[in-house]
Amino acid sequence: MKEIVEVMITTEEINRRLDELAAQINADYAGKTVSLICILKGGVTFMVDLARRLTINVEYDFMDISSYGNEMVSSGVVKIMKDLDEPITDKNVILVEDIIDTGRTLERLRTHLSGQKPASLKVCTLLDKPGRRVVPNMTPDYIGFTIEDKFVIGYGLDYAQRYRNLNYIGILHFEE
Ligand code: IMP
Numbered sequence: 031m032k033e034i035v036e037v038m039i040t041t042e043e044i045n046r047r048l049d050e051l052a053a054q055i056n057a058d059y060a061g062k063t064v065s066l067i068c069i070l071k072g073g074v075t076f077m078v079d080l081a082r083r084l085t086i087n088v089e090y091d092f093m094d095i096s097s098y099g100n101e102m103v104s105s106g107v108v109k110i111m112k113d114l115d116e117p118i119t120d121k122n123v124i125l126v127e128d129i130i131d132t133g134r135t136l137e138r139l140r141t142h143l144s145g146q147k148p149a150s151l152k153v154c155t156l157l158d159k160p161g162r163r164v165v166p167n168m169t170p171d172y173i174g175f176t177i178e179d180k181f182v183i184g185y186g187l188d189y190a191q192r193y194r195n196l197n198y199i200g201i202l203h204f205e206e
């Protein structure tokens with residue numbers, strides 16, 4: 031099947047929104063140090079581009095989880111493949127995600143991270159698909175863009191590990 035990409039959010043729109051999000055985070059955490067926790071691999075592009083706009087003190091850590099495989103629908107099983115390098119107890123944590131879809135991944139991560147008793151725990155996602163939520167109360171604190179129920183790729187997001195390097199966000203269509 032042929033894969034066709036339709037542009038949904040341009041590079042310019044992403045950059046403008048990142049400026050706004052960073053300004054908000056800089057204000058909310060003024061004078062503090064924030065631990066950014068990136069969820070591999072989809073969150074990498076967003077996290078580094080956001081972090082470069084932050085003027086507060088920032089630390090990085092990474093987690094890897096598996097939930098999707100190469101499927102386009104969530105398996106519902108979220109497994110932690112790589113945990114944090116450093117404990118987050120008493121730290122101000124922002125979990126950085128590429129997209130919140132069913133909310134299952136976020137639920138699993140929130141439970142895992144809050145168990146370490148951080149001083150605060152917020153969630154920043156590039157994209158939110160609220161129409162697909164199956165877990166209630168999984169509302170992110172910072173949202174880049176709220177989108178419809180479309181399968182999207184680019185700017186970190188993949189289909190079968192491809193398209194992550196696009197500098198815009200596109201809708202993936204399949205044609206015979
Ligand atoms: P959730 O557990 O259903 O919220 O799934 C979240 C994860 O599913 C994201 O971190 C992505 O890796 C993946 N995902 C959900 N929707 C999309 C999409 O439209 N494009 C690419 N990956 C997606």
Ligand code: MG
Nearest residue numbers: 069070072128
């Ligand atoms: Mg992901």
